[in-house]
Amino acid sequence: MALEVSHVVGGYSQIPVLKDISFDVKDGELVGLIGLNGAGKSTTINHVIGLLTPHKGTITLNGVTIQQDSQAYKQQIAYIPETPVLYQELTLREHLEVTMMAYDLDHDQAWATAHELLKTFRLDNKLDWFPANFSKGMKQKVMIVCAFLTQAKLFIIDEPFLGLDPLAVNDLLNLIEDRKQKGASILMSTHVLDTAQRYCDRFVLLHDGQVKTEGTLSELQAALPEAGESLNDIYLSMTKVDRA
Amino acid sequence: MTALFKTRLQRHLREMAKYLRLVFNDFFVFALLFLLGGLGYGYSNMLKTLKSGYWWAPVVALLVLVIVAQIGRFATLIEDADRVFLLPRERAMHAYLVAARRYSQGLAQATQVIAVFLLAPFMSVTMGWTVLSLVELGLAQIILKDALLRLDLASVYQVTGQTRMNRWEFKWLLSLIILAAGLWTLPLVAVVLALILDLAVALWTAQHWQKQQIRWREQIKLEDNRMLGIYRFFNMFTEVPMLAGTIKRRRYLDWLFKTIKPQHDHLYLYLFSRGMVRGSEFSGLVVRLTVIGMLLLYFVRGEWLPVVLVALFIYLIGFQLLPFFQQYDDVVFTHVYPVLPAQRLKSFVTLITLILSVAALLLWVVVVIANPHVLTAGITLLVEVVEVWYLARIYTPQRLARSTENRG
Structure with missing residues (x-):
């Protein structure tokens, strides 16, 4: 459960x-x-x-409430909001790195996954752009890539x-x-x-x-x-x- | 449509009045009176030393008048939503724009009159101009400004395809030709030329506007920029909520982030440092205050005054930076990421320490250059170290913990 x-x-x-x-x-x-x-x-x-x-x-x-251990609880969740939410000052590459840092992912392994995801969603040539200036659909894709980069148990x-x-x-x-x-x-x-x-x-x-x-x-x-x-x-x- | 402009104008004026009250507080008015008095006195003293017949006198007059002619922009008060909601009423917008131009005239023409008025004694001393000629020149200046504003109005429409008629090069060139003609021949020539220009633009607009599209996007952008300029000015005196600041990539500063390794506990340092450097809101503040401090300290001599000023500036910078902590509160991931709030605070303290240390070092260098005393340099440095340490390591965490508590 x-x-x-x-x-x-x-x-x-x-x-x-x-x-x-x-x-x-x-x-x-x-x-x-x-x-x-x-x-x-x-x-x-x-x-x-x-x-x-x-x-x-x-x-x-998985047996934990957020009150008991917020870290253990949040660690298991990846979230894709309805309206894309981005850090205005970060490039796409930096968004991915922030996600890796937040979930404490292995750098090389996470980047391997990231490149695959970026290729799937045709974002691999936009790594140094500000996603804040992307179209809505592309922002949405950034959200998806960031979320599926994690090894979350609940999406x-x-x-x-x-x-x-x-x-x-x-x-x-x-x-x-x-x-x-x-x-x-x-x-x-x-x-x-x-x-x-x-x-x-x-x-x-x-x-x-x-x-x-x-x-x-x-x-x-x-x-x-x-x-x-x-x-x-x-x-x-x-x-x-x-x-x- | 004129009614729409009127309501918008009322709202705009109310807003401006609100800010102007804040800008022209008693202290500032006092300082301004002194400044104007001083400048007036200086100007009248300078006039006494001048004689007639300098070759450069008309050149100075020309430069001043050309620059002044560009002051006073076309205030349309157009809003972003207009391109959706007013699009079906595009033809009716003309009445709105005419009303907007009429309003824009006020401030613009007042500036022209004051400028010519201020320039008049200079011209009569150095160029021997009579009152009549000066009045004629003033008339030419007013008609010229009228024509330039008319050009702005015409450029709202796509009359000349992709290129706008009111590009700044074009406006400068027109002003330069007309005013030069007036200054080196007879002022009446400028009046006639300005009239011809004004009538030509008026006729051309009248013939064309009905068949043309409004450049909504560009016009909205122009108006936004105009308002941004006004807000920036007010922002020097008071807090302006509309001013979100702009974001630039600033790739040439990427080396600053090299030392921040992408590790779990560096998350907020990674984020804050980039936000600080690429956003203009807070970094602009730090740079402005540091530069002002450095300029001031360069001219200040003494044993204790520099120390007090340095302490004051570091305090000001540190204090103004505190709200940056909440910069990412409305990004949902700030709350969703499995990162402890304590890490965020720790990163923030590191950032503040860094910024204040750099500012303190710069201020210290200026103090040493201006006051080559070992004692002053030593005391300043000591005060700086203690203050930076206290502000960043003790005061900031306490203060932020309290404001988080208050928020619930």
């Missing part, structure tokens, strides 16, 4: 956005976090990466598909698959449901700060038999309940 979120109540202020949320991500599993804008996906992610502290409940990563990816070209989307999915094989877990939030349906092992459907349903696609289909076959249909029927 890699990540375990249990009975978390939390949010940015005293008013909770998340109302008693529980789910888990197992080793070698890709879990999709699905929900409307404002459902609480990003808040959940911010709690998991430790930016926010839950009012109630616990978040455990947290916030809406990765918007702004990436189809080739990069495909490469990212291959990377995720490869890390899954090696036992890493991935928590990914997205609105691109047909991609999610094809690649995620399990889904957590968030609505209004609560976990509406959770499970594999067939489990979801069984729970909502009249909703339809695809994840898209299930998702739409789930939100309709509220609108009616």
Whole structure:
């Protein structure tokens, strides 16, 4: 059991956005976090990466909480934010080095991985540029390269598909698959449901700060038999309940 | 559209008024009065020593007038979002731009009048010009400035394709020709030439603007630069939040980072050092204060005054650098990376020690050059070492720990 979120109540202020949320991500599993804008996906992610502290409940990563040992907890996480976040004054090469330093990676080995990743995402000729001046998609690729440089046990990816070209989307999915094989877990939030349906092992459907349903696609289909076959249909029927 | 300009102008003036109040505080006004009085006195004394008939007198007048003619930029108050929201109203923008030019006239023309007024006694002494000629010259200067601003307005449109009509070389050349003609022949010639230019640009713009696109991007960039200049000026006196500072690669300074090996515990030193060198906000501050300190100390003689000044400047530099610690707080990875906050503080202390030591050394060298006494040099050095050590190693960590606590 890699990540375990249990009975978390939390949010940015005293008013909770998340109302008693529980789910888990197992080793070698890709879990999709699905929900409307404002459902609480990003808040959940911010709690998991430790930016926010839950009012109630616990978040455990391979037996450690951030309160017990923040170093051991953070060491296991690699994060790809929805909007690329970069150091304005650092070149691409320096971004990679900072990542290596932060996670205390072996220099030569990490650079070998880095060159491979850079080639995949066609960034290998831009090492001395400021990524802050890149296009959104290219910034996103920098984020992906930095995250997959690490040997993290849990990858947290916030809406990765918007702004990436189809080739990069495909490469990212291959990377995720490869890390899954090696036992890493991935928590990914997205609105691109047909991609999610094809690649995620399990889904957590968030609505209004609560976990509406959770499970594999067939489990979801069984729970909502009249909703339809695809994840898209299930998702739409789930939100309709509220609108009616 | 004129209404839009009016609301923007009001907001702009309110903002300027806010800053001007801060700039012209009692102390500064006092200093300024003294400075102006001194300059005026010096100028009138200098005039007494001058006679008529210097060959260089018209050259000086020409230079002053040409430079002054460039002062007073076209303030459009255009904003970045305009290229999206006002794009459908591009034709209506003309009324806005005309209103903007009218507003820009105010400050620009006042500058011209004051400049000619100040130059008048010089010209009447050295060149023997009459009041009438001087008034005519002033008129020429005003019409010229009007034409130059009109040129700026015309250049908002893509009238001449990729090249702008109001490039600085072009404006300087026009001013130079017209004013030289006025100074070496009759001032009335300059008036006529300026009028011809003004009318020509006006006619040309009137004929063309309706069929042309606005250069949104360039115009926004120009306006941003204009505002940046104003904010930079205010920033010398007070804190301006709009001034984020610019970032340059400065590859020639990369050797500075060579000693910082990419190891886990050097992460923030790696980051801070690059941020400091390539960003202009804090490094500019350090350089400015150090240079001012060095200049001041070069002219200061005495046993104790240099010591006090050195101590003051090191304190100022160190104190101003403290907010740099929070520079990366809004980068999420600062919080996500598995790096202990203590490491960040340690790196920051190292950085501050380094910067202050270099500044202290530079100030010390100037003190030694200006005051070749062993005692002063020795005491200054001692005070510097103690102060740098205290500021960087004791004060900084305490202060930053407290501000982190306050943030929760």
